[in-house]
Amino acid sequence: MLLKSIKDIYHKELDGIYPREEVSAFFSLLTEHYLGLERFTLVMKPDLLISKEEEAPLFMALSKLKEEFPVQYITGKAHFMDLELTVNEYTLVPRPETGELVQWILEDSHKAEAALRILDIGTGSGCIAIALSHRLQSASVTAVDISAVALEIAQQNARAHGCNINFEQLNILEEQPEGQPWDVIVSNPPYVRESEQEGMPVNVKKYEPHHALFVPDEDPLKFYRKITELAAAHLKEGGRLYFEINEALGDAMTELLRTHEFSEIQLRKDIFGKDRFIKGIKK
Template sequence: MKIKEFRTQFIQELIAIFGEDEAESFFYLILEEKQQLKRIDLALQPDLTFSEEEILMWNSILEQLKLEIPVQYLLGKTSFFGLDFEVNPSVLIPRPETEELVDWIIKNSKSQVESAKIKILDIGTGSGCIAISLAKNIKNAQVFAIDISDKALATAQKNAEINNVEVNFLNQNILETTDLNQKFDIIVSNPPYVRNLEKQEIKKNVLNNEPHLALFVEDNDALIFYKKIATLAQKNLTQNGELFFEINQYLGQEMIELLGKMNFKNIELRKDIYGNDRMIRGIK
């Protein structure tokens, strides 16, 4: 069967669930990963075909996509901040909004003295995307990362090796931590922040497949992780050290108030590419 013909069929079967643009993007992602072919190759060689075995493999992926299993889990990998990351159901799939947070930290660190060592801690590291991207892009950084999940940490460690960076990973429950036992220049976290009342806004492919431990908090204590991490940051940041968070888009004002009450200065709330309040920084 010609690949171009299969492409049309593949997209048609997914349009009702994902829309044409996303269905087409899935096709080319899989084509590059599984066949090492790009969109241009198909344009230049319109008579390329799939073998029967390849069609079976593609149909298997198609059926899983119809069940709204994320394409990144099906491929076992994704891209974040220009780097390759392995992903699986024990870690969240990195989001474009989080890339914006990483970019903010990197640009901010480059305005500081480049010769000095910068100690960075990523709390709730998951796949390691934040910690690894910072280690890769801030040459004078010594990066530490903690998570409560052994499986997540194993994935993060593998991702550090894939990207040839050194990150010090540690299994730790941040809610039970009273002291981080060393000083950091930067603490960053993208903790669970989706309230149960917001579950209806979450896409089915996320809700049914990604780890709830990394996503949800109780409605009556939505800032539980932020309060705890901010408390630890006051104890374990260096003077003028910076605390960065990715946040719930509906709780920007509450986060400004929280950091203000905890004596952080120069508090800055930023919007993401979609115009939502998404990240905040405070200075000790």
């Protein structure tokens, strides 16, 4: 079958589910992933003949996309900042907004005179820990998660990028990581309230790990509260606590940090203008 014919099938099957531009992006990504074709080939060689063997994975991917299965789980790869990371159904797909959180930490850390001790809680694919370790090469980074499978993926990603990170499996609601005191604690914990599922994209709420996404409506701060308590006890004086947060909980998070006597509390918006990050300094 001709390359352009397969692309036409993608649009016919998927344009009713996704924006047309996104379908084109899917096709470019998948032809590069499975066939090694660079994107200009789609323009320069639309009549390229694709064998039955070569087209099979493209049609398998098409069937998954029709079910709104995340394309990152199809390829097993996701891009975060300038890193390519392995991901699967046991890890969240890294979001650009989380890259903004990392950038904030980097901005605050570039003048650090001593090697920083950094703790990433709920590391998932390892995206935050690896991005920080990659850029703050003198830092000592520890990353924890409740999922053993997620930690295997995170360790694989760390090795791929030459990062020496200490990974620990633990339930942050019941256990404390070793290695304190810390200079920086960062977390992107579960923060989507159960009642907010209805408005979420199918590819997220159906396929990404629920334990990493959702919290009960009656206690949406359960992870933040525990991590803030840990930070209040185990950050160094002047140490920094960073969170990615639910956009609806900015005031509640500000009050939580204030209650635990953090100073210089800052709420920061993401690229979409939503309250998405918060930072506090331990007195």
